[in-house]
Amino acid sequence: MHYLVLMTGSCGNCYIFTTGRDTIVIDDGVTYTKIRTQMEAHEIDISTVRALFLTHLHPDHSKGVGVLQRKLSIPVYISSLSREKNESILIRQKIEMDGLRTYEYGERISVPGFDVVPFPTSHDSDGSSGYAFSADGHDYFLMTDTGLIPDEAWDYAKKADVEFIEANYDCAMLDNGSYPEFLKERIRGRFGHLSNRDAIDFAKATARHGDSIYFVHLSANNNTPAIVRELVQKEIPSGIFCKVCERGELFEGFIDADNFF
Ligand SMILES: [Zn+2]
Numbered sequence: 001m002h003y004l005v006l007m008t009g010s011c012g013n014c015y016i017f018t019t020g021r022d023t024i025v026i027d028d029g030v031t032y033t034k035i036r037t038q039m040e041a042h043e044i045d046i047s048t049v050r051a052l053f054l055t056h057l058h059p060d061h062s063k064g065v066g067v068l069q070r071k072l073s074i075p076v077y078i079s080s081l082s083r084e085k086n087e088s089i090l091i092r093q094k095i096e097m098d099g100l101r102t103y104e105y106g107e108r109i110s111v112p113g114f115d116v117v118p119f120p121t122s123h124d125s126d127g128s129s130g131y132a133f134s135a136d137g138h139d140y141f142l143m144t145d146t147g148l149i150p151d152e153a154w155d156y157a158k159k160a161d162v163e164f165i166e167a168n169y170d171c172a173m174l175d176n177g178s179y180p181e182f183l184k185e186r187i188r189g190r191f192g193h194l195s196n197r198d199a200i201d202f203a204k205a206t207a208r209h210g211d212s213i214y215f216v217h218l219s220a221n222n223n224t225p226a227i228v229r230e231l232v233q234k235e236i237p238s239g240i241f242c243k244v245c246e247r248g249e250l251f252e253g254f255i256d257a258d259n260f261f
């Protein structure tokens with residue numbers, strides 16, 4: 001497996017996973033040009049993209065979907081609840097309904113090269129999802145934009161070799177920052193985002209020796225990569241590879257049966 005955190009944070013989110021033969025994209029909050037040029041630069045053939053999975057429909061995760069659908073003619077997966085509750089957003093974002101595939105949480109979705117199981121997240125976008133998936137004998141886990149950690153997430157993450165976990169805000173920075181109170185409440189509320197504390201505790205409880213963890217979706221205003229890195233150094237045992245993904249930057253990883261990281 002070869003993967004790219006193409007971009008993460010409120011500026012845009014997009015993750016690409018490829019076995020070489022088959023590729024899936026999770027979230028598309030970036031331009032088509034960025035996807036195409038970065039796939040080319042990392043020697044991933046864009047014609048191998050089989051499907052796009054969306055965590056939710058906030059623009060930083062979905063603003064590129066309509067164009068990608070038209071360019072690649074690929075199915076786009078969202079939860080049935082998300083489709084039902086967000087009709088106006090789907091229309092506004094010019095997402096083609098014909099290409100939409102809906103799922104129920106816990107359902108196993110097979111696309112070429114990948115088995116994907118969506119689970120519910122807790123966010124102010126109806127029908128939001130996280131994903132557990134497997135390909136080429138390894139398991140992966142991705143959970144962002146959630147105020148609470150859903151019960152299902154623990155077992156999926158424990159099984160995963162590679163985890164992508166939201167570490168959105170530092171509690172003290174949020175408390176003492178300039179955001180209006182209602183916005184602070186939204187972020188730390190049950191339909192908001194995960195704090196660094198939540199993310200680190202979850203990582204400690206779910207990662208095994210040899211796993212890789214990527215901390216993603218850091219807030220530009222209420223967090224810094226240095227704070228997350230310090231927590232990682234203090235609290236995550238050695239033997240677990242950790243990467244703090246800075247907002248807007250690209251990160252690349254590889255896994256194969258014999259050669260982790
Ligand atoms: Zn969101």
Ligand SMILES: [Zn+2]
Nearest residue numbers: 010058060145
């Ligand atoms: Zn987001």
